[in-house]
Amino acid sequence: MLSEQLDSSIPSRKEDRAAIVQQLERLLQNPHFHKSKRFPVFLKFVVTEALAGRADNLKERTLGIEVFGKDPGYDTTDDPIVRVTAGEIRKRIAQYYQEPGHEHEIKVLLPPGSYVPQFCFPEEAKAVATPPGSVLPAEAALPAPLVSADPIRALSWGTLIGALVLLLLAIGVGFAWQALHPTAMEQFWAPFVKSPDPVLFCIADQSQYSTINLRDAANPLRQTTLNDHMITVIIDDVSPLVNIAGLLQTYGRTYRVQGETATTLTDLRRSPSVFIGAYDNSWTLRLTAPLRFHFANNAEMTRFWIEDRNNPSRQDWLLERSRQDTGTYKDYAIVARFLDPNTDRFVVVAAGVARGGTVAAGEFLVDARRLDELARQGPKDWSHKNIEVVLETQVIDGRSGPPRIDEVYTW
Numbered sequence: 001m002l003s004e005q006l007d008s009s010i011p012s013r014k015e016d017r018a019a020i021v022q023q024l025e026r027l028l029q030n031p032h033f034h035k036s037k038r039f040p041v042f043l044k045f046v047v048t049e050a051l052a053g054r055a056d057n058l059k060e061r062t063l064g065i066e067v068f069g070k071d072p073g074y075d076t077t078d079d080p081i082v083r084v085t086a087g088e089i090r091k092r093i094a095q096y097y098q099e100p101g102h103e104h105e106i107k108v109l110l111p112p113g114s115y116v117p118q119f120c121f122p123e124e125a126k127a128v129a130t131p132p133g134s135v136l137p138a139e140a141a142l143p144a145p146l147v148s149a150d151p152i153r154a155l156s157w158g159t160l161i162g163a164l165v166l167l168l169l170a171i172g173v174g175f176a177w178q179a180l181h182p183t184a185m186e187q188f189w190a191p192f193v194k195s196p197d198p199v200l201f202c203i204a205d206q207s208q209y210s211t212i213n214l215r216d217a218a219n220p221l222r223q224t225t226l227n228d229h230m231i232t233v234i235i236d237d238v239s240p241l242v243n244i245a246g247l248l249q250t251y252g253r254t255y256r257v258q259g260e261t262a263t264t265l266t267d268l269r270r271s272p273s274v275f276i277g278a279y280d281n282s283w284t285l286r287l288t289a290p291l292r293f294h295f296a297n298n299a300e301m302t303r304f305w306i307e308d309r310n311n312p313s314r315q316d317w318l319l320e321r322s323r324q325d326t327g328t329y330k331d332y333a334i335v336a337r338f339l340d341p342n343t344d345r346f347v348v349v350a351a352g353v354a355r356g357g358t359v360a361a362g363e364f365l366v367d368a369r370r371l372d373e374l375a376r377q378g379p380k381d382w383s384h385k386n387i388e389v390v391l392e393t394q395v396i397d398g399r400s401g402p403p404r405i406d407e408v409y410t411w
Contacts, residue, residue: 010050010051010053010055011119016121017051019106020047020051020106020108020119021047021051023105023106023107023108024043024044024047024108026105027043027093027096027108028040028043028044030096032092032093032095032096033092033096038085039085039088039089039092041067042063042067042085042086042089043089043108043110043117045063045066045067046058046063046110046115046116046117047108047117050116050117055116058114058115058116059115060076060082060083060115061074061076063082063115064076064079064081064082067082068081068082075396077394077396077399077401077402078396078397078399078401079399080399082115083363084239086110086115087239087242087243087246087366088242088246089110090110090112090246090247090250091242091245091246091249093108093109093110093250094246094249094250095249098249098252103122104122105122106119106120106121106122107119107120107122109250111250111368112185112243112246112247112250112366112367112368113185113366113367113368113369113370113371114368183368183371183372184368184371184372184374184375184383185247185368185371187375187382187383188337188365188371188374188383189247189248189251190383191272191337191346192248192253192272192346192348193248193251193253195253195271195272195346197270197271197272198253198254198255198256198271199248199253199254199255199256199271199272199273199274200255200256200257200258200263200267200268200270200271200272200273200274201241201244201245201255201256201257201258201273201274201276202258202259202260202263202268202273202274202275202276202281202283202284203233203237203238203241203257203258203259203260203276203277203281204233204234204237204259204260204276204277204280204281205232205233205259205260205261205262206232206233206234206280210227210228211225211226211227211228212225212226212228213225214226233259234277234280234355236355236356236358236359237276237277237280237355237358239359239362240276240350240358240359240361240362240363240365241257241276241362243362243363243365243366244274244348244350244362244365244366246366247365247366260277260280260281260282260283260284263283265342265343268283268340268342268343268345268347269343269344269345271345272345272346272347272348273345273347273348274347274348274349274350275287275347275348275349275350275351276350276351276358276362277351277352277358278295278334278351278352278353278358279295279297279304279353281351284349284351287340287347287349288334288336288349288351291309291334291336291338291388292308292309292310292388292409292411293306293307293308293309293334293336293388293390293407293409294306294307294309294334295307295334295351295353301321302320302321302322303318303319303320303321304318304319304321304353304354305317305318305319305332305353306332306334306353306390308407316406317332317353317390317392317406319331319332319353319354324354327395327396327397327398328395328396328397329354329356329395330392330393330394330395331352331353331354331355331356331357331360331392331393331394331395331400332352332353332357332390332391332392332393332406333350333351333352333353333357333358333360333361333364333390333391333392333393333403334349334351334352334361334388334389334390334391335348335349335350335361335364335365335388335389335391336348336349336386336387336388336389337349337386337387338386338387338388339386348365350362350364350365352393354395356393356395356398356399356400357391357393357400359393359400360391360393360400360401360402360403361391361403363400363402363403364389364391364403367403370403370405373405374387374389374405374408377405377408378408378410379410382410385410385411386410386411387408387409387410388408388409388410389405389407389408389409390405390406390407391403391404391405391406392404392406
């Protein structure tokens with residue numbers, strides 16, 4: 001049993017709220033935050049609003065207006081600054097609490113899929129925050145001997161002990177209920193969270209440059225061009241990587257990142273893996289090829305789509321290359337979680353027909369509301385099955401909107 005309790009409600013004690021504010025300041029003074037202007041303002045705003053009892057106001061549009069000065073009518077699908085900032089803050093919070101020396105501090109967390117902070121009080125922090133005169137654990141508070149000549153006083157101690165027992169029972173029931181009713185997010189990622197091995201991210205890489213410009217240390221205005229072999233990644237593939245890695249870090253999981261050209265079958269046999277990108281990632285195409293929903297294209301590479309093996313003539317999820325070049329189009333993606341028979345390891349795929357779909361797939365996998373919707377659409381035992389989801393998203397000026405579920409298939 002963990003010796004800490006996560007709570008999204010506002011602490012009732014003034015001392016607890018003050019301790020949270022102190023912890024927030026400690027967090028913001030860390031190099032993960034103090035070197036940024038945007039992240040401290042965002043995190044301080046949501047914590048302050050939550051402690052003030054205004055958690056209901058912590059919506060994406062409100063944050064865009066209050067924190068980033070956006071116009072009240074701004075399009076949140078076209079401008080994802082709130083979602084991107086929140087994702088980066090989750091990553092930095094996870095990095096902070098993984099560093100030595102922060103194990104016994106109050107945790108200020110921003111759960112995936114929400115902008116309402118949650119607070120985690122370790123037992124040590126509770127003890128420090130308990131002021132003189134507060135109710136202490138029974139062993140420390142009860143006098144010795146317990147026998148009292150005053151029956152009324154004896155009755156009050158008995159009442160106190162009974163209340164403490166009932167409180168402990170209630171806490172135990174709460175933990176038991178939570179263990180028996182995990183969230184959809186916890187159920188989806190359970191094979192990765194429970195694995196003792198670091199998660200492998202396989203991301204598309206490409207050779208982009210044959211030379212590199214280097215500056216002279218003594219005179220930075222002077223440059224020299226040298227031959228080099230530069231490997232690059234697509235920035236839109238980095239977004240899902242950051243989101244999913246940040247989520248795994250909140251569960252205390254470690255990970256490593258490799259380019260698809262450097263990834264071997266031996267690597268995939270060592271740990272659960274996440275594959276990002278489709279047509280620029282050969283491993284994604286290999287893994288999804290046998291599935292019901294898989295990627296396809298014409299010989300000229302001008303038309304790309306997701307094919308349904310049960311209905312090959314279906315053309316619902318098709319994208320013309322010329323349409324993609326405009327920057328405004330409807331994109332589609334496959335999200336899958338299954339046990340790979342070739343490695344006997346669980347894999348997750350987050351891949352779009354184009355880049356907008358890949359970004360939407362990464363957002364879907366860390367959004368509690370979307371995964372709750374997946375749980376509602378899937379069968380009762382969906383979490384114990386292999387699962388494949390087809391998503392769609394509207395891309396406007398190169399920015400993807402929220403992901404929407406089109407199809408769910410389990411086996």
